[in-house]
Amino acid sequence: MSLQVETISGYTDNMADFENLLNDFISSHSIIYPIDYKSVSPQNDAPQIIALITYETSNEQWQDIFNQIKDYDYNQLLTAVLKLSNMNLSIDTIGDIVTRYTDPTESVTSDLAKLHDIQIELDKDLDKEG
Incomplete structure (x- = not known):
């Protein structure tokens, strides 16, 4: 799921x-x-x-993304993926960013920094949950 x-x-x-x-x-x-x-x-x-x-949800495209990130810090990646989903980016774009994060040959510090700089209303609620 x-x-x-x-x-x-x-x-x-x-x-x-x-x-x-x-x-x-x-x-x-x-x-x-x-x-x-x-x-x-x-x-x-x-x-x-x-x-x-x-x-x-059991949406297969989302499941593929979450399967890629299952070995990483779940809360951090969950926050990032939820932010991306609220930016109306395509599944492919979100998948590309997550893939770069989980690929040890890629430097993803800047990607993650960009994600954490995104200010959306959902941030406050996720921070309370985390």
Whole structure:
């Protein structure tokens, strides 16, 4: 199994629909981290609420990446892969970066440094978990 991140959104003036979507997703996936909720300022509409959900998946492409990194510091690489997945990079690009990290003939210090400099909202939550 490997990890993916899903975003579910709804409006605060219709929480029942949002909760139904969230509960349907939770009941059909293996959720492994606490769900992170964000709110979005209204723009001529009701405030929007967003749930970021990290869950396990058997997606084969992701599994290939995680198989490559299983002998390395899991938390550090998990953080890096989650950051990459949130940057909307392709599976191939993420795989290339992870492969460079796990290949002893490649210097990956700069790749990892770049990953840790990426500032996304998920960072704070992962740091609390780690």
